[in-house]
Amino acid sequence: MPITIPRFILAGLSGGTGKTIVSLGLARAFHLRGLRVAPFKKGPDYIDAKWLGLAADSVCSNLDPFFHTDSMLQSLLVHKSAGRDISLIEGNRGLFDGKDRHGSCSTAELARKLDTPVILTIDCTKMTRTVAAIVQGCVHFEQGLNLAGVILNRTAGERHRSVLKESIEEHTDIPVLGMLPKLKDNPIPERHMGLMSDQEYDGTDYGSEQKALDALATMAEEWLDLEAILKIASAAPATSQQVPQLFPGDPKPRNVRIGYVHDAALWFYYPENLEALEHAGAELVRLSLLSDEPWPEVDGLYIGGGFPEVFADRIAKNRGVLDSLRHLSEAGAPVYAECGGFMVLCDYLKTDDNTYPMAGVFPVGTTFCQRPQGLGYTEAVAVRDTVFFPEGGRVLGHEFHYSVCLDKEKEALDYAMRMDRGKGVGIGWDGLHVNNTLAGYNHTHALAVPEWAPRFVEAAKLFRESRDL
Missing domain, CATH: 3.40.50.880 (Class I glutamine amidotransferase (GATase) domain)
Incomplete structure (x- = not known):
């Protein structure tokens, strides 16, 4: 019998678009709503994965077409999502960026392999109508990609948000799932490997990493359409039940x-x-x-x-x-x-x-x-x-x-x-x-x-x- 796993991938146009902060805000908001969240990180990243685990109050696993065969990707998704209400997968780099010019091992490739809808985060700094062209281009760039919605990040004000939303609605069929303002300060600062690790986090103005994550959840509740995102995740196609075990054979005695x-x-x-x-x-x-x-x-x-x-x-x-x-x-x-x-x-x-x-x-x-x-x-x-x-x-x-x-x-x-x-x-x-x-x-x-x-x-x-x- 096929297995239903509500799920979505949050992607970006490039590194630094804010998709990690959005992912953390969504994971935390769903968790605080009482949902059991299974967090995943596309790619080999450790730091983002650790923060996602903290946000969801659950261990985060990595999904990567370079490391894992198609059947193992399915197995990881099925086994790690068991008993959870929603699975959130954060992409890495740009949606179509992979290890070569063909986009091998990209977030888009992972989305196709797992038959998972994609929500695209776009940095809208100093951009209005062009965002519609970008969305339209992403829809048609590769076949088989289910681009289910966009989140507009770093918007400058109500007029900016209005023009952005109207342009996308006029020129595309992709729904706008939220528009985030520019943050005055980042609750989770960056360092040379990306986000600062939770091991070194000093709380900045928030007092603790948990309070910083709660602040991101509040941001998500205020600025994003969480009900629409949950609906997109729930509409994800069922997956096959016939997936291999993560580790072959029975566990051996720990001697x-x-x-x-x-x-x-x-x-x-x-x-x-x-x-x-x-x-x-x-x-x-x-x-x-x-x-x-x-x-x-x-x-x-x-x-x-x-x-x-x-x-x-x-x-x-x-x-x-x-x-x-x-x-x-x-x-x-x-x-x-x-x-x-x-x-x-x-x-x-x-x-x-x-x-x-x-x-x-x-x-x-x-x-x-x-x-x-x-x-x-x-x-x-x-x-x-x-x-x-x-x-x-x-x-x-x-x-x-x-x-x-x-x-x-x-x-x-x-x-x-x-x-x-x-x-x-x-x-x-x-x-x-x-x-x-x-x-x-x-x-x-x-x-x-x-x-x-x-x-x-x-x-x-x-x-x-x-x-x-």
């Missing part, structure tokens, strides 16, 4: 302990990555680089990305924890680190102000730069067998880092992955490898590399058995 660093410095984790480890038989133990509490005994370690440069002084002073990390690696425990986690495993981290000693697992350093040093989807090939990937295995991922690796051409370095797309640590390689530790700038998604979690857990099991001898 190994894998620690994962999750604190204000490092918290970039896809929820499915942690779920995949648990499904494969891991008991997850949350750890911190910022607390001086000794770490419990673990059989493996996962260190995600984040902002270690912001907390470099505190991390560097926490020598006991850094020593524990290094000892785990030296003992042969499986240690997997991505981006910020890789930076912590290096000898040192340089910022504009200082050089901070890190864990010293790899004889290299990193330095923070003012511009991105790697940005976009990645494709890598494992050039040697490791506990995480088999030799010849393809690893899909993404990178977004402002730091760069120093000393990356040392002869003693062992790289485990060749980059066919993307920069990685540098010189076309990623995945520095020593003992059973693998680290680099590449972020992976467990559903795109299904062998990763089972191999990780198996390696942790072998390490535990060797330690118990």
Whole structure:
């Protein structure tokens, strides 16, 4: 029997049009109305996804045609929407912008694959009648796209709003679902990776991130036609019930302990990555680089990305924890680190102000730069067998880092992955490898590399058995 999932995608004409603020306002408004919201983020983004989760009071999952097959996209939508009243998917970049000139992996492509109506957010700064031409162009640019409505953002006043609405109604059949004024201040400021993370948010004039989200909900209630948006979501076509499970087979008994660093410095984790480890038989133990509490005994370690440069002084002073990390690696425990986690495993981290000693697992350093040093989807090939990937295995991922690796051409370095797309640590390689530790700038998604979690857990099991001898 087909499954009905009320849903819509909120897209923009480009990055910076305000679609994230609108998405947060809608998610929060629906939540405060008592609706159970399933939030999703198109693309590999962590920060927007975290804010969407906070707004909806629910874990946010990522949907991406680059990472996920068509059936897996359907599976994610169905499984993560179960028991919810409405699913809100925030797009990324421009509606038709993808990884190439054909728009591959774009928000529009995702909308077609999931047969989901699109609501387009348009920045109307210094524009009136032209907005109608833009809407008309979007309607006819690609076949199979259901453009169900538009939200006009950053409008200048009642006269401006009147001309905009009348122009769209005269020249198109697309309904205007709301017109937002220019905000005097952004409740959630931006930083170099997009929105400021909730871990660093100081509340500005709102006191807390929850109050800031409530303010966005009030804005949505006042300026947007929420009833019309709910009607569009409810009219979305039913989806097939025949979708695969997210993780094959029955969950295994949790007989190994894998620690994962999750604190204000490092918290970039896809929820499915942690779920995949648990499904494969891991008991997850949350750890911190910022607390001086000794770490419990673990059989493996996962260190995600984040902002270690912001907390470099505190991390560097926490020598006991850094020593524990290094000892785990030296003992042969499986240690997997991505981006910020890789930076912590290096000898040192340089910022504009200082050089901070890190864990010293790899004889290299990193330095923070003012511009991105790697940005976009990645494709890598494992050039040697490791506990995480088999030799010849393809690893899909993404990178977004402002730091760069120093000393990356040392002869003693062992790289485990060749980059066919993307920069990685540098010189076309990623995945520095020593003992059973693998680290680099590449972020992976467990559903795109299904062998990763089972191999990780198996390696942790072998390490535990060797330690118990």
